[in-house]
Amino acid sequence: AQSVSQHNHHVILSEAASLELGCNYSYGGTVNLFWYVQYPGQHLQLLLKYFSGDPLVKGIKGFEAEFIKSKFSFNLRKPSVQWSDTAEYFCAADSGGGADGLTFGKGTHLIIQP
């Protein structure tokens, strides 16, 4: 079965710092990868997704992620964070075709200090 691990459960950064959140998945075959964000009091929303093609994907609000197949990784990055980026971030994967739904990581709680 697919599993997804996120390295950091809590991250605290100052505004303008660079961000990288780690994500590793276990499935060795075709995989689709996602990052979701949940802002305080709001719904889960999709930040970005990778299905195929260019391994560097760009999402909303200046976020990007890089798919490295050899490392089974899909790390999320942002060059300069803002206070409004404070949220819970979830990495998710499916084994292609969605047969088992999305498998989520446990999430990373990001706090940006002004």
Add this chain to the structure above:
Amino acid sequence: KAGVTQTPRYLIKTRGQQVTLSCSPISGHRSVSWYQQTPGQGLQFLFEYFSETQRNKGNFPGRFSGRQFSNSRSEMNVSTLELGDSALYLCASSLGPGLYNEQFFGPGTRLTVL
């Protein structure tokens, strides 16, 4: 366009009871997926419905069931509630089945089992 709506938003039940949660997808979306979110296990896939048929099911006991109606609205039912069923239950809708269609999440139903 209205988002995914879930009712009720909060629910308190006692052990042994049963509960029904409702999800109305975004207009035009025909696929509905359900997830359980707990602090310990994170987000876990329950099942997916498309065209009134259960397409996929996660690793949950038979006490968890669901259905989808002809208007794509979906309900999930949990019978013989246990304390461990306390969780946030999230519904997500998408245009079609599988995960090549972006999933849009609702606000969730917070179930507390006493």
